[in-house]
Amino acid sequence: MPVLECKGLTKRFGRTTALEEVSLTIEPGRIVGLLGPNGSGKTTLIKLANGLLTPDGGYIAVCGAAPGRESHSLVSYLPERTAIPTWMSAKQLMDFYGDFYRDFRRDTAEEMLAHLNIQPRQTVKQMSKGTREKVQLIMVMSRAAKLYLLDEPIGGVDPATRDYILSTIIGNYNPEAAVVISTHLIADVEKVLDEVIFLHQSRVVLQSTVDDIREEKGMSVDELFREVFKC
Template sequence: MNADPPAIEVTDLHKAYRGRPALAGLDLELTSGQVIGLMGDNGSGKTTLLKILAGVLADWTGTVRVAGHAPGPGSKALVSFLPDTSFLPDRHTPADAIAQFARFFADFDADRAREMIGFFNLPQDRTLKEMSKGMREKVQISLAMSRRARVYLLDEPISGVDPASRDVILRGILQNFAEDALLLVSTHLIQDVEPIVDSVVFLREGRVLLQGTADDLRDVHGTSLDALFRKVYAS
């Protein structure tokens, strides 16, 4: 039997905006069964990479495969993408949002979404417009993590919430993460996600600067991932 393809396989990926490179020959291979932190300074290419993997960004060159599929309908059916911006109508309640996702995605588990909404103690009767930014983030995370996807791509899922809520959100994400899937989470809040990541990828200027398991990087450099990040990007 052939081995399953990597969850993510990227070769010589280039993407530019108005002539300015966002990704500059990026190579990356990630296997399933991991929570991976995608880290980098502003402009390093994190969001651009996630959008390409999610199949929502065009006009790039190189080779990209997600669970063996080039970005398109085949890959989108296997990927759950949480962008760093709001994507739900203001008028929707959590129930409305769940119903919408159930219509759009065949792999969406509405019961799981309702459980996550309850786990986050979100009000069922308020519209998203009436919710705080943090509450709205939790609704969107509940939806994204309730698909039975092969690959989850989360772009800055905890950046807009207070420190106490970050821990709750991360616990909610992990309790709904299948062990044979891949979770790639982009963040600049290294200290908050360090306890949950198995591996990390550091980007700089559109390329992989550093990659490895969290334990190996801590052992080799003799420091936390947060301290390593500060050292690498200060130089």
């Protein structure tokens, strides 16, 4: 069964169409790059999959269920902006995630926090911007979810932090799950991707494996993206 499936998915905001007739399938065990220019519909698709928005047409399902109360236990979501309470300590964050999500693996979170030398009593407010982003990602990736939706997980952080975040994603997701990474920093994430989905003007213009792009096109994903979306 696909982890995420869309058929003819459409979403409008007033007169603006954010997604139009989007059809795609994401299977378990895949890390998928959701790529496209600003305004192409990436965040809208992620929010629909997380049940934060409702479609105006078509079909979307997570492990066969429509996004909503039933699917919330299956999806681990990293929003584009840091959304963890700044007054909480690292320990309080783990307590919160442990209370809220049955699949939260506290030992995994504790191990990653220790690797970053983050003390359990250190509050989010005391952390640097890069460390806050790492901590939020650690909480998200410490769940044994079926679908991880990561919206710009490496935006605005230094290259060393990007490497740490990508290694965290690879090393900690449930192998029976799928990971969707929305990003503009294609060259940075390409090495971890199995597949890519290109969105343009609210539609899917390409879904392909990274290996097929390299073999059939003779170029990297970043090079193909620049060619497809050149101004």
